Amino acid sequence: MRGKLLQLLMQTSDTFVSGQEISERLGISRTAVWKHIEELRKNGYELEAVPRKGYRLVHTPNHVTKAEIEAVLSTNRLGKNIVYKGEVTSTQALAHDLARSGAEEGTIVVADEQREGKGRLGREWHSPPGTGLWCSLILRPDVPPQNAPQLTLLTAVAVTEAIKEATSIDASIKWPNDILIDQKKTAGILTEMQSEPDRVQAVIIGMGINVNQQMEHFPDELLSVATSLSISSNQQTYSRAQVIAVILQRLEHWYDEYLKNGFTKVKQQWEKLSVTIGKEITATTVQKTIRGVAKGITEDGVLMLRKPDGDIEHIYSADIH
Known part of the structure; x- marks a missing residue:
C-alpha cells in the first residue's frame, strides 16, 4: 500500500492531492492515509501539507526499499x-x-x-x-x-x-x-x-x-x-x-x-x-594462459578465441585482459 501511495504522490508532485482523494483512489480510510503519510515522513520524505488542499511530495530520499x-x-x-x-x-x-x-x-x-x-x-x-x-x-x-x-x-x-x-x-x-x-x-x-x-x-x-x-x-x-x-x-x-x-x-x-x-x-x-569481440585478448584459465582474437560466443555463451595458429579455442571460464 505504501508503494501505491508513493506512486500517487510522485505522479501528482507538481500539485496537491487531498486526503479524501488519496483515500478514495487507494481504497483506505482517512486515518490510514494519515498514518502512511507519517511513516513516509519518518523515513525521510518531505511532504507539504496545506489545509483544504492536501499533500504534496517535496523531497524523496534515495532509498531502495x-x-x-x-x-x-x-x-x-x-x-x-x-x-x-x-x-x-x-x-x-x-x-x-x-x-x-x-x-x-x-x-x-x-x-x-x-x-x-x-x-x-x-x-x-x-x-x-x-x-x-x-x-x-x-x-x-x-x-x-x-x-x-x-x-x-x-x-x-x-x-x-x-x-x-x-x-x-x-x-x-x-x-x-x-x-x-x-x-x-x-x-x-x-x-x-x-x-x-x-x-x-x-x-x-x-x-x-x-x-x-x-x-x-x-x-x-x-x-x-x-x-x-x-x-x-x-x-x-x-x-x-x-x-x-x-x-x-x-x-x-x-x-x-x-x-x-x-x-x-x-x-x-x-x-x-560487447567490448571483447574483435579484440586481441589474453585469457587466463586455471590451467593455462591463451592469447588470441575473440571471435564471438557460441549458442551456449562460450567465448571463441582464435589463436595465432588459426585454431579456435573455446573459453568456458577465464580472466580476460
Whole structure:
C-alpha cells in the first residue's frame, strides 16, 4: 500500500492531492492515509501539507526499499515480490534460501548493504551502504541445466541497456559478466543454479551496480579499475529505485524473448554491446594462459578465441585482459 501511495504522490508532485482523494483512489480510510503519510515522513520524505488542499511530495530520499521500488516499477512479473533488507551477509545467500523454500519466480532480494557480497570466482564484491544496488533475482526457467549460463549473458544485455535508458550513459560488456564504463567496471553479475540432473529448479541472478559511489567510497585497490554511474556523469546523483526498476523492465523483455524464441536474439545483442569481440585478448584459465582474437560466443555463451595458429579455442571460464 505504501508503494501505491508513493506512486500517487510522485505522479501528482507538481500539485496537491487531498486526503479524501488519496483515500478514495487507494481504497483506505482517512486515518490510514494519515498514518502512511507519517511513516513516509519518518523515513525521510518531505511532504507539504496545506489545509483544504492536501499533500504534496517535496523531497524523496534515495532509498531502495520495497515501497520505493514498487512506486516506479512497471513490469508484469519480475520484481512483484520484493524482499528488502537494510543489511545482509549477501543477497545471493538469502535468495538461495527463499528459492529453496518455494519463492515465486520474479522474487527479488534487495539490500542497502552487504557484509560479504561476492562476485565471480569467489571474489569479494565491495558493497557499501546507501550508494549502489545489491540485489538477487529468482528465476525458474524451463530449460536444461546446461543452458542456464545463457542467463548471465542475457542479464548483462539487460543491465547495459538499462544503464543507457536510466542515465544516458553508454556502457559495454566485457565477457562474460562485467559491465564497463570508460573501461572501468561499474557492475557485475553472478549467476548460480539450483537444479536436478535434468531440470533447473531455480536460477539466482546476483547483480551489483555501482550507482552513486564517489572515489572515496572505493578501497585503494579498486581506484584504478572501478567506477560508478555518478562518477561517470560528473557526480550526478541517480535514483537507485528508478535504476533497478528499469533493469527489471529490460530483464523481463529479454527473458520473455528468451523463453519464447531461444538465445539467438540475446546472443546478437550481447555481441553488439560487447567490448571483447574483435579484440586481441589474453585469457587466463586455471590451467593455462591463451592469447588470441575473440571471435564471438557460441549458442551456449562460450567465448571463441582464435589463436595465432588459426585454431579456435573455446573459453568456458577465464580472466580476460
